[in-house]
Amino acid sequence: MADFISGVGPLFGPDFVVVTVNDETGTRFDVQVYPDAHNPELRQAGLPTQYYFQPAQVFLARKQSSPQDFDFEMTLFKGLGSEEANITPEELAGASTEIGGGFCTFSTTFAIPPSVIEGVIAKLKSREHPAPIPRLGRFFNHQSGDPDPGLGIVPITNSTVVCAVQDPSVTGGKILMTAQYSQKGSIEQHGISTFLISCNLFAAGEIASALKAGASPPFTVTNILKEAFYVNAVTVEVNVDVDKVYDSFSFAVQAGGFLGIDEISASAAWSSCITSGGVTTHITQNGSVLDASTAKWVNENVDAMKKTAMDLVKQEIFDWDPSKADSKAATSGRGWFSEVFGGAAVSLKSDHERRGVHFQQTLILDETISVETAVTGDLNDLLPAVRANLNKYLFVIDIGEFFKKVQVVGTCAVNFGEKLPDGTDLRDPLVAVELEAGYPDFSSPVENGQVNLRMLNQGQHYVQGQSVPKGPVSPAIWKAENSSDFVSYSFLRLDNPVQGWPKDQVKLRRKLVFDGLDPRVNLSPSIAPHDPAIAEIEELTTDHGPILTAAAVGYVFVRFAVTPLKLPPNVSVTITPKIGNDTYPEIVVTKANVTNAIWEVFSDKYIQETKFTYTMTVEVDGPNFTDDPVIYSTPEPVSVAIPQGHIKYFPQLKTPLPSAPADKKALIDVYVKAAQTAPA
Numbered sequence: 001m002a003d004f005i006s007g008v009g010p011l012f013g014p015d016f017v018v019v020t021v022n023d024e025t026g027t028r029f030d031v032q033v034y035p036d037a038h039n040p041e042l043r044q045a046g047l048p049t050q051y052y053f054q055p056a057q058v059f060l061a062r063k064q065s066s067p068q069d070f071d072f073e074m075t076l077f078k079g080l081g082s083e084e085a086n087i088t089p090e091e092l093a094g095a096s097t098e099i100g101g102g103f104c105t106f107s108t109t110f111a112i113p114p115s116v117i118e119g120v121i122a123k124l125k126s127r128e129h130p131a132p133i134p135r136l137g138r139f140f141n142h143q144s145g146d147p148d149p150g151l152g153i154v155p156i157t158n159s160t161v162v163c164a165v166q167d168p169s170v171t172g173g174k175i176l177m178t179a180q181y182s183q184k185g186s187i188e189q190h191g192i193s194t195f196l197i198s199c200n201l202f203a204a205g206e207i208a209s210a211l212k213a214g215a216s217p218p219f220t221v222t223n224i225l226k227e228a229f230y231v232n233a234v235t236v237e238v239n240v241d242v243d244k245v246y247d248s249f250s251f252a253v254q255a256g257g258f259l260g261i262d263e264i265s266a267s268a269a270w271s272s273c274i275t276s277g278g279v280t281t282h283i284t285q286n287g288s289v290l291d292a293s294t295a296k297w298v299n300e301n302v303d304a305m306k307k308t309a310m311d312l313v314k315q316e317i318f319d320w321d322p323s324k325a326d327s328k329a330a331t332s333g334r335g336w337f338s339e340v341f342g343g344a345a346v347s348l349k350s351d352h353e354r355r356g357v358h359f360q361q362t363l364i365l366d367e368t369i370s371v372e373t374a375v376t377g378d379l380n381d382l383l384p385a386v387r388a389n390l391n392k393y394l395f396v397i398d399i400g401e402f403f404k405k406v407q408v409v410g411t412c413a414v415n416f417g418e419k420l421p422d423g424t425d426l427r428d429p430l431v432a433v434e435l436e437a438g439y440p441d442f443s444s445p446v447e448n449g450q451v452n453l454r455m456l457n458q459g460q461h462y463v464q465g466q467s468v469p470k471g472p473v474s475p476a477i478w479k480a481e482n483s484s485d486f487v488s489y490s491f492l493r494l495d496n497p498v499q500g501w502p503k504d505q506v507k508l509r510r511k512l513v514f515d516g517l518d519p520r521v522n523l524s525p526s527i528a529p530h531d532p533a534i535a536e537i538e539e540l541t542t543d544h545g546p547i548l549t550a551a552a553v554g555y556v557f558v559r560f561a562v563t564p565l566k567l568p569p570n571v572s573v574t575i576t577p578k579i580g581n582d583t584y585p586e587i588v589v590t591k592a593n594v595t596n597a598i599w600e601v602f603s604d605k606y607i608q609e610t611k612f613t614y615t616m617t618v619e620v621d622g623p624n625f626t627d628d629p630v631i632y633s634t635p636e637p638v639s640v641a642i643p644q645g646h647i648k649y650f651p652q653l654k655t656p657l658p659s660a661p662a663d664k665k666a667l668i669d670v671y672v673k674a675a676q677t678a679p680a
Contacts, residue, residue: 021119035139058377244278442492
């Protein structure tokens, strides 16, 4: 026996014992319990054995100062952006999300109550739990007279927190919520994470209405945990098929987004690598082959496995610049994948050539290993408490009496200049946007029986983080160089409504100056009466925080997910989309841009349309200059159903290639094989 005996951490593998107990309120907890890898040695030495519980869910935390209440508060401003809006310069930094709305604060935890821990320990002592599998039998073997066992959380080395709020695209951009939190969550047993959700008028109203109706806010919290397990004398022979790994990452990035590789897409890619045979392993422990379920657990969960495989292929399939840090990795922690590349921004090589390369590496897993686990939860625990006493959780602050102004603050959400490395242009086709705001003149609100509006086309410009204007009052025009400005207009507030004009109503006049030569722009005379490239939009509204976007005219976004994703270098695909009576320019898809086959339209013409169609033509070129290409197409236009409304958004439209003619398949195979085996 060793000179010093101690617990070393939970025993690695997929197996655990579920111990079921109720807390003091009668709530049932099914607790996953792992034994310490040295429990037999601890028991033999007369020391307490040790066990670890696995966090299974994220819960809404309770207040430390008032444990019977949940740590949740929703504050709704009445009068700010509803009855009126008057923001001080100091508050403008958050104007885009806080004007006329409110904020929500809450805390979450993945801990289990002390009474549950006590109950689990009692059942471990009395062995009131399902019998462990044979591999674990000697680790769960408490006997009468043994010291009381200990129970703690599985050791956590890192916690990355993600708070998901409602997607603004679902509501056409009207409901805006911004989650503010430290992406690095607690690694202690309490697992507390705190969030601030800033809401615009519509978002605050939605949450407050949900609470009043006894429903929970639409938030989901995920903790991605790095957990430490103990393993001894495990040898892994890793075999990596470079081409299959490339395909797995191509698909995962394509499925999750087209702006790079994040932790989610990397994890999805790894799972695909295992199932596709991109990464295969032979795993032994002390010379014996590991059982299938444990080997599967090692393959899917152990960070060292993943990093070893990525180290083998990273020069072959990835592009990255170690001198350029990835800001997302720095703030949110991309986990094992980021560690492989030192926090650099990573993308797939667009010119990967299939060469049938395989790499092999032997990995020794000994002592502590890192395993990644995600636990997720919502705020549904709040429902009974809200129904019992809404006033504990919803606070309405009427600030309208303290201000005698109506203030409109305009912001710009135009993308003036984004372009991807493969040439895909993501910028909005706008040159500039303008905003006018109008309100009845305080001194003479009615003239000749009509409401006398005072229209302002200029205001004070502010920038985030500064409490004084940038300069004197200037026109409310946003271009690329000042797109982050907040522009403020102020009016003296009416004492009473006039001529049916409510005291909180304003008139907004947006002018969107498009690039008239951009083929994505197609405006009707009704929205562009004076210039076919300038949209003019007027509305009467109580929204005092307008956000100017290109999509205000109407927006179609389709990202064609061409399958198979990995196109051979001699294959090109031409997609021709049509909506309404308009056929749009061809989209040519090749190996270089297959993940970014994007069709965008900015138009008011298609709000009522319920479908669009596209045709697809495939061209396969031969290896020789004189070879006739094989060309084939969809037999008829493919129809895609779309919702009525201003926004028609398809971030991932599966687009399989049409079937090749039967008499051409053999020739296509010859052409493709020649292209894939041709020297670089």
